[in-house]
Amino acid sequence: MIAHETRDQPDDSGTTRAAVPPQPTSERKALPPLRDDALIIIPVRNMVLFPGVVLPVSLGRERSVAAAQEAARNERPVGLLLQRNPDVAEPKPSDLHEMGTSAVILRYLTAPDGTHHVVCQGQQRFRVREFLDGYPFLAARVEFIEDRDVVNAEIEARVHQLKQRAIEAINLLPNAPSELAQAVQSITSASGLADLVASFMDLKPSEKQEVLETLDIRTRLDRVLWLLAYRIEVLRLSRDIGQQTRDAMEARQREYLLREQLKAIQKELGETDDKSAEIADLSKAIADAKMPQEVEQQARKELSRLERMPEVAAEYSMIRTYLDWLIALPWSVLSEEDIDIAEARHILDEDHYGLEKIKRRILEFLAIRKLNPNGKSPILCFVGPPGVGKTSLGQSIARATGRKFVRVSLGGVHDEAEIRGHRRTYIGSLPGNIIQAIRKAGTRNPVMMLDEIDKLGAGGFHGDPASALLEVLDPEQNNTFRDNYLGVPFDLSKTMFIATANMLDTIPGPLRDRMEVIQLTGYTEEEKVQIARRYLVRRQLEANGLSADQCEITDDALRAIIRDYTREAGVRNLEREIGAVFRHVAMRIAEGHTGKTVIGPEDLGRILGPRRFESELAMRTSVPGVATGLAWTPVGGDILFIEATRIPGNGRLTLTGHLGDVMKESAQIALSLIKSRIGDLGVPADFFEKHDIHVHVPAGAIPKDGPSAGIAMFVALASLISGRTVRSDVAMTGEISLRGLVLPVGGIKEKVVAAARAGITTVLLPSRNKKDLDDIPDEVRRGVHFIWIERVEEAVRAAIGEGVLKERVEPEQSLAPAE
Amino acid sequence: MDVYETDETLWILVALPGVAPDHVKIVVADGTLIVTGDRPLPAEARIGVIHRVEIPHGRFERRIRLPAGRFELDGHALANGCLMLSLRKLL
Numbered sequence: 037m038i039a040h041e042t043r044d045q046p047d048d049s050g051t052t053r054a055a056v057p058p059q060p061t062s063e064r065k066a067l068p069p070l071r072d073d074a075l076i077i078i079p080v081r082n083m084v085l086f087p088g089v090v091l092p093v094s095l096g097r098e099r100s101v102a103a104a105q106e107a108a109r110n111e112r113p114v115g116l117l118l119q120r121n122p123d124v125a126e127p128k129p130s131d132l133h134e135m136g137t138s139a140v141i142l143r144y145l146t147a148p149d150g151t152h153h154v155v156c157q158g159q160q161r162f163r164v165r166e167f168l169d170g171y172p173f174l175a176a177r178v179e180f181i182e183d184r185d186v187v188n189a190e191i192e193a194r195v196h197q198l199k200q201r202a203i204e205a206i207n208l209l210p211n212a213p214s215e216l217a218q219a220v221q222s223i224t225s226a227s228g229l230a231d232l233v234a235s236f237m238d239l240k241p242s243e244k245q246e247v248l249e250t251l252d253i254r255t256r257l258d259r260v261l262w263l264l265a266y267r268i269e270v271l272r273l274s275r276d277i278g279q280q281t282r283d284a285m286e287a288r289q290r291e292y293l294l295r296e297q298l299k300a301i302q303k304e305l306g307e308t309d310d311k312s313a314e315i316a317d318l319s320k321a322i323a324d325a326k327m328p329q330e331v332e333q334q335a336r337k338e339l340s341r342l343e344r345m346p347e348v349a350a351e352y353s354m355i356r357t358y359l360d361w362l363i364a365l366p367w368s369v370l371s372e373e374d375i376d377i378a379e380a381r382h383i384l385d386e387d388h389y390g391l392e393k394i395k396r397r398i399l400e401f402l403a404i405r406k407l408n409p410n411g412k413s414p415i416l417c418f419v420g421p422p423g424v425g426k427t428s429l430g431q432s433i434a435r436a437t438g439r440k441f442v443r444v445s446l447g448g449v450h451d452e453a454e455i456r457g458h459r460r461t462y463i464g465s466l467p468g469n470i471i472q473a474i475r476k477a478g479t480r481n482p483v484m485m486l487d488e489i490d491k492l493g494a495g496g497f498h499g500d501p502a503s504a505l506l507e508v509l510d511p512e513q514n515n516t517f518r519d520n521y522l523g524v525p526f527d528l529s530k531t532m533f534i535a536t537a538n539m540l541d542t543i544p545g546p547l548r549d550r551m552e553v554i555q556l557t558g559y560t561e562e563e564k565v566q567i568a569r570r571y572l573v574r575r576q577l578e579a580n581g582l583s584a585d586q587c588e589i590t591d592d593a594l595r596a597i598i599r600d601y602t603r604e605a606g607v608r609n610l611e612r613e614i615g616a617v618f619r620h621v622a623m624r625i626a627e628g629h630t631g632k633t634v635i636g637p638e639d640l641g642r643i644l645g646p647r648r649f650e651s652e653l654a655m656r657t658s659v660p661g662v663a664t665g666l667a668w669t670p671v672g673g674d675i676l677f678i679e680a681t682r683i684p685g686n687g688r689l690t691l692t693g694h695l696g697d698v699m700k701e702s703a704q705i706a707l708s709l710i711k712s713r714i715g716d717l718g719v720p721a722d723f724f725e726k727h728d729i730h731v732h733v734p735a736g737a738i739p740k741d742g743p744s745a746g747i748a749m750f751v752a753l754a755s756l757i758s759g760r761t762v763r764s765d766v767a768m769t770g771e772i773s774l775r776g777l778v779l780p781v782g783g784i785k786e787k788v789v790a791a792a793r794a795g796i797t798t799v800l801l802p803s804r805n806k807k808d809l810d811d812i813p814d815e816v817r818r819g820v821h822f823i824w825i826e827r828v829e830e831a832v833r834a835a836i837g838e839g840v841l842k843e844r845v846e847p848e849q850s851l852a853p854a855e
Numbered sequence: 856m857d858v859y860e861t862d863e864t865l866w867i868l869v870a871l872p873g874v875a876p877d878h879v880k881i882v883v884a885d886g887t888l889i890v891t892g893d894r895p896l897p898a899e900a901r902i903g904v905i906h907r908v909e910i911p912h913g914r915f916e917r918r919i920r921l922p923a924g925r926f927e928l929d930g931h932a933l934a935n936g937c938l939m940l941s942l943r944k945l946l
Contacts, residue, residue, distance in 0.1 A: 105905050144908050146908050148909070
């Protein structure tokens with residue numbers, strides 16, 4: 037730097053001085069000397085110098101440079117005047133304010149870029165008297181204005197206030213020099229203070245000029261105070277805004293920093309659940325799920341929404357759960373079907389004894405499946421009494437067909453949403469039971485058991501669940517089953533639905549219509565023995581911690597349990613009783629008895645108590661007026677006693693036993709028929725004028741209805757009137773007409789099975805029910821003698837004996853040939 | 856301004872080019888060395904046009920805090936535009 041300068045120096049300051057622009061050569065001429073009250077004027081823009089203040093002034097204009105040099109050379113003061121309009125390049129006297137401050141030049145210096153500056157210190161205010169001509173710069177004759185410091189209380193107070201406010205302002209200034217506050221504090225002159233404060237404040241030049249021109253000290257202080265208050269307000273506000281911005285930035289910065297740390301910690305712990313990783317995982321899972329196109333589109337859409345969402349958003353977990361559901365569903369997973377009919381038959385036989393008809397149906401289905409793999413799955417409905425193995429049959433079908441098994445319990449379901457799901461707008465919404473079961477199965481073609489379909493709750497104001505099931509169970513529709521939660525169709529057509537029910541009556545027609553109904557009858561005694569032997573005994577031994585070596589139960593004992601301790605279509609109570617027997621044995625063994633215990637029929641009384649179901653037939657029918665009927669109930673068939681008695685009266689009929697209208701009518705028909713045949717019964721014709729008839733059907737608390745007890749009522753009345761007992765081993769069913777015909781009824785199978793179970797050996801059935809004989813298990817058929825009857829006389833003859841009711845040819849029939 | 860210290864003496868070197876020795880005043884007070892002086896514009900500037908003024912002129916003052924201890928001004932010399940002061944340590 038210095039070397040550089042010294043090389044330049046000779047040229048600049050040496051002999052060639054005259055050649056250097058821009059200084060005019062007129063400098064050389066002797067200027068007229070300035071009078072003492074004249075000042076060299078430097079016009080300035082954008083700044084106002086106050087007395088006592090040191091300010092650097094940049095000299096841009098030639099005339100100003102000349103003026104400053106002239107002043108510096110002669111150590112004369114200069115006068116600074118503010119331009120009225122800063123844009124004027126060469127201001128004329130009229131472009132300048134009239135009042136300014138005189139200043140001494142402390143230092144003249146040039147910057148390395150060649151610009152000239154002076155540092156000057158304000159001295160005194162002046163007012164221009166007149167501008168002087170003949171100088172290469174502005175010069176003017178001026179009048180100096182003395183600052184008179186007045187000291188009084190008003191001024192003192194203002195000075196004090198101004199100092200405080202000024203220090204406050206200095207503290208608010210972003211980078212105020214520390215000496216400034218000291219300078220303000222130590223100043224004593226009121227006008228000096230006002231000038232100093234006005235000077236360092238960030239004011240517009242016109243405002244500063246205004247302060248400069250305010251000569252009255254009190255007014256000037258007020259003015260500066262006012263301006264200062266305003267500036268403080270602005271400074272404070274801008275500082276607050278700055279602080280707020282900084283705080284916000286810092287908070288964000290802090291959060292970012294913490295998150296980064298968290299990430300690092302999680303990474304260290306191996307818990308990298310980076311959101312993007314999560315999204316990538318989901319994206320991969322969606323691809324792996326092999327969804328149908330429509331579903332995949334939906335999934336991708338939701339995924340992109342998830343991606344844009346902060347993890348803390350409430351909806352985040354909702355979308356996440358939804359995506360998890362979409363991914364988890366087996367859109368294209370099918371159980372492999374390796375159909376082997378022989379193997380399937382083996383499995384079915386192994387799991388269930390009997391039930392030939394159902395097994396045949398399953399095997400048919402498998403055979404068809406083998407021939408036509410794309411055929412629709414059947415929708416079966418097993419109807420039968422409790423405990424006959426409907427549910428376990430479903431499991432065994434799944435096993436035989438090599439499919440997964442899932443069970444949906446519909447008992448008591450009363451909300452449509454339980455079938456079809458809630459819409460996703462609801463908090464905690466989930467898909468319906470069907471889709472949940474499919475997810476559980478993990479394949480698209482499981483065996484789905486809809487248990488207790490007859491016990492669906494009635495549709496309340498939540499919609500009708502049965503109607504929702506219509507879509508599920510329609511093979512034409514269920515390939516696009518739309519769950520409300522998923523909102524996309526799912527193909528259920530490969531799912532094999534098996535519904536179970538105890539009775540068909542409560543299943544709505546349209547639903548029943550969609551299913552292939554398969555009736556399961558109750559088991560016969562022999563079947564029960566087989567079932568007990570094959571499954572129940574083993575299961576109960578296990579449940580009670582016994583081994584086959586420790587305990588054995590004989591077939592006779594099983595038979596005794598079945599006959600004397602249970603009366604049911606299924607085998608649930610049988611299993612329970614077997615369990616009770618084994619518990620007894622288990623206790624003995626636990627007490628220390630060793631050796632094998634064999635349970636025979638004679639032990640049962642001791643273990644299970646007295647027989648629960650006596651064969652009451654002999655006793656019940658040992659008096660005239662009692663006949664055995666057969667009834668059908670949802671839990672299988674049952675026997676039913678009709679009791680009739682006569683009491684003195686005038687021919688009225690009393691019916692008791694909680695009978696339905698149809699059954700009451702049956703009783704009326706039976707009575708009318710008896711009355712019409714009074715002559716054939718061998719009793720006085722006025723019998724009914726002297727007697728009332730009472731018919732009762734126990735048990736009195738159980739509601740009964742239907743026409744099928746008509747024949748039993750007739751026989752009971754015939755027995756009553758004739759005074760002869762009905763054979764105790766005979767039971768009967770059939771509707772009667774007033775002509776004495778026996779009409780066919782339903783439920784023959786269950787009724788006959790129940791009769792056999794109850795120890796009946798002869799069953800009277802309407803001859804037009806002969807077609808139902810095929811349904812009756814062989815074993816029952818072998819043990820029961822069937823008598824097919826067409827007319828009531830035949831029934832009376834078979835049940836009571838010959839000669840009770842004279843045979844009579846139907847009048848119409850006898851008359852017909854005559855006509 | 857540079858400050859050096861030996862076992863016995865504190866050396867202070869002040870660069871003062873173009874300043875006449877009688878324009879410089881050195882005072883030690885309160886453990887502080889104060890150098891004041893004046894470098895007027897050269898006489899040539901007073902009659903000519905100023906093109907560049909980069910060497911500071913005018914009055915100047917420099918204060919330096921001295922290391923702990925008592926000192927006595929031992930001697931001074933002005934050479935090559937630099938003022939060399941030596942202060943002897945008083946033990």
